Amino acid sequence: xxxxxxxxxxxxxxxxxxxxxRSELELGIGDDGALLRxxxxxxxxxxxxxxxxxxxxxxxxDASLIANxxxxxxxxxxxxxxxxxxxxxxxxxxxxxxxxWLKSFSAGLLPLAREFNCPLxxxxxxxxxxxxxxxxxxxxxxxxxxxxxRSGAKANDRIYVxxxxxxxxxxxxxxxxxxxxxxxxxxxxxxxxxxxxxxxxDAYYRPQPRVRxxxxxxxxxxxxxxxxxxxxxxxxxxxxASKVGANVFLPQLPFSDSAKCCVEADNLxxxxxxxxxxxxxxxxxxxxxxxxxxxxxxxxxxxxxxxxEIVEGEKLSCLDHDGREQKFDGHxxxxx
Ligand code: ADP
Ligand code: MG
Numbered sequence: 001x002x003x004x005x006x007x008x009x010x011x012x013x014x015x016x017x018x019x020x021x022r023s024e025l026e027l028g029i030g031d032d033g034a035l036l037r038x039x040x041x042x043x044x045x046x047x048x049x050x051x052x053x054x055x056x057x058x059x060x061x062d063a064s065l066i067a068n069x070x071x072x073x074x075x076x077x078x079x080x081x082x083x084x085x086x087x088x089x090x091x092x093x094x095x096x097x098x099x100x101w102l103k104s105f106s107a108g109l110l111p112l113a114r115e116f117n118c119p120l121x122x123x124x125x126x127x128x129x130x131x132x133x134x135x136x137x138x139x140x141x142x143x144x145x146x147x148x149x150r151s152g153a154k155a156n157d158r159i160y161v162x163x164x165x166x167x168x169x170x171x172x173x174x175x176x177x178x179x180x181x182x183x184x185x186x187x188x189x190x191x192x193x194x195x196x197x198x199x200x201x202d203a204y205y206r207p208q209p210r211v212r213x214x215x216x217x218x219x220x221x222x223x224x225x226x227x228x229x230x231x232x233x234x235x236x237x238x239x240x241a242s243k244v245g246a247n248v249f250l251p252q253l254p255f256s257d258s259a260k261c262c263v264e265a266d267n268l269x270x271x272x273x274x275x276x277x278x279x280x281x282x283x284x285x286x287x288x289x290x291x292x293x294x295x296x297x298x299x300x301x302x303x304x305x306x307x308x309e310i311v312e313g314e315k316l317s318c319l320d321h322d323g324r325e326q327k328f329d330g331h332x333x334x335x336x
Contacts, residue, residue, distance in 0.1 A: 008097055012106040013090075018113055018120040026085060033095035034085065034121035040139040044086070047077035053131040057205075058177055062099045064108025065205035066134070069091030071112045073228070075209035076140040076279040078116075080226035082218035085211065090174040091135035094127035116211060119168060135258075148214065148283065151240035157222050159285035159308040160293070162210045164256040165231060166268055169205035170277020174262070181270055187262050196258040203256075207279035213302040214281060215308055217293050224283040230274040231307075235282055236316055245313040246255030248273075251321050254305040272320070273328060284310055 009029065013019065019028045027035040038044050049070070052057055055067045071088065078085045113119060118138065172179045173187050174197055192200075214224065223242055226273050227234045231248070253272050260268065272278075285293050290306070297304045318326045 012102045016106040022121045043144050045081045046139045048137040049073050051134045063104035064297045067105045067108030069205045070134045072207045074136045076226045077215040078140040079210040079214040082214040083142045085116040086139045087119050087121040088138040090123035092125045093133040109233040146218050150238050150241035153223040153238050153244050153310045155312045157310040158290050158306050161282050161305045162304050163280040164254050166259050166271030167203035168277025169271035171200035174200040201260040203206050210281045216296050220289040220293050221283045227278045227280050229276040232273045245311045245315040248308040248318045254308045
């Protein structure tokens with residue numbers, strides 16, 4: 001390992017405070033591997049997200065925002081599993097090693113790592129010749145039999161989402177990144193009000209991992225997923241895994257004021273159904289538990305909306321005000 005690599009790791013990943021202790025962690029950064037003790041009454045879950053420059057963030061973006069997003073989208077997978085975050089590892093491929101960039105990047109990881117008690121315990125750092133690549137693997141602890149899977153939805157369950165939908169897709173437009181939703185998916189007006197621009201920057205780079213919500217309701221939900229590729233794509237995963245269909249009630253989709261301000265109504269719906277990058281939870285609840293789930297969410301200040309119902313069969317339908325089916329020609333984001 002070259003001295004500069006060693007210095008990078010020491011300065012930005014150890015001295016920065018990212019490798020803070022927690023009781024399960026016997027050995028963190030510094031050896032060939034980390035050592036963790038898994039409590040006897042828990043199961044370990046792990047999940048990885050790769051973020052690539054120009055695909056998942058703009059080359060011009062602030063390093064601390066990129067860092068925040070990279071960790072947030074990983075923590076969102078822990079929320080989707082109803083897991084308590086434990087720690088993370090990180091692979092970094094950097095074309096150069098600007099001290100300023102690394103300082104800001106490492107500072108950008110710290111708030112969420114601290115908030116979710118999720119220290120950095122290892123990784124790998126390499127010089128690359130091309131685009132910046134950030135791979136984070138996050139580890140979490142689940143209660144046995146309480147992990148919230150895609151496969152547990154049952155006919156007559158109510159479908160809920162957390163937060164607002166569509167902001168991630170609209171944020172791509174606001175940030176000047178490419179959306180897969182085509183030419184017609186556009187801002188009402190290219191010059192956004194400054195409050196809206198700020199709102200979408202935050203929505204994109206600071207998604208809120210819904211870990212607390214998932215922890216609070218994990219005993220009451222039948223299935224759960226985080227929405228990274230648009231509601232229909234991700235709800236479709238629940239339907240296929242659970243061998244059920246779903247009705248989505250379009251008038252009940254929750255939109256932010258900024259979203260309503262900046263795109264036309266048909267594009268709002270497209271953003272929610274096909275856009276992606278929202279990192280909200282979509283979960284299903286048996287009817288008898290809905291009131292309790294709603295009251296728990298309200299009690300911890302987490303917004304949730306009932307947006308549909310699980311049905312028998314395998315059809316996923318979107319229904320308008322009058323219960324008539326609406327067809328859309330959009331599709332979820334696909335990498336290939
Ligand atoms: P090895 O030769 O075993 O791959 P390295 O020299 O790459 O070890 O890394 C030394 C230590 O620094 C290891 O504990 C490794 O986990 C940690 N490390 C390297 N890169 C990162 C990174 N990007 N984030 C966190 N820890 C890192
Ligand atoms: Mg290494």
